[in-house]
Amino acid sequence: MHIVFWIFFASAVVSAAMCILRRNPVSAAMWLVSTMFSLAGIFVIMDAPFLAAIQVLVYAGAVMVLFLFVIMLLNLDVTASDVRGSLSIGGAVAVTGLLIVELGALWVYTPDRLAQELLPAGATTFPGGIPADAMSGNIVLDVAKPLFDAYLIPFEATSVLLLAAVVGAVVLAKRRI
């Protein structure tokens, strides 16, 4: 299992780097799809196979096809480089290097340390947490239960958000309403 994880790890990082370095937006989009596939593989290793399927269907399938559709519809000129000037590059690399050092420090994190930092002394399990061996075995049921129980109001709110997004997209993209 470990070797599979490291393969997906390397694939995700390389694909993400290629995504921001390719000049052509179409190839950048294809590399982003590759990143999303790698992340779906890591989701499976992290016991979230249902989310991995949703990741491939919604992100790699629907959202990226929408991106490709718009890129090809606009037919952008990609002969000139669109990278910013050298001053901006220096600033961007400095900011990002700092961010990578800060977030990469999470590498040394272990579950024991997580429990030590977040749990009151003496407690051995996470409050409200579901240990891996308590999963029902039905991957859809595990996610659906909290979604339609504790998170019902946010779930309904997202439906309003999607409606607003549909109306907004039509209003913005249509020439004459």
Place this chain on the structure above:
Amino acid sequence: MAPDLLGPTLALSGILFSIGVLGALLRRNAIILFMCVELMLNAVNLAFVVFARYYGFGGHVLVFFVMTVAAAEAAVGLAIMLALFRHNQTLDLQDINLLHG
């Protein structure tokens, strides 16, 4: 999942987020910038999924919400791109300076 993968997975999440930030700062193409935002959202999703192993399935539900917001954002954002391109004939962020004064 072996327990010692918590740290590397969180680090991967951070690295992908940083790459997304770098791309958003580096490129002038508005569509590439949008893809970098998607990359950052994906990185955060990975952190949610790995923490869900210790905190319960609430993390998985939040990933759903992030995906919904990302889909809505992509739909509205790309509609804005279409309107911008129709108005300016370019998606270069340096040439779009209507609010520059």
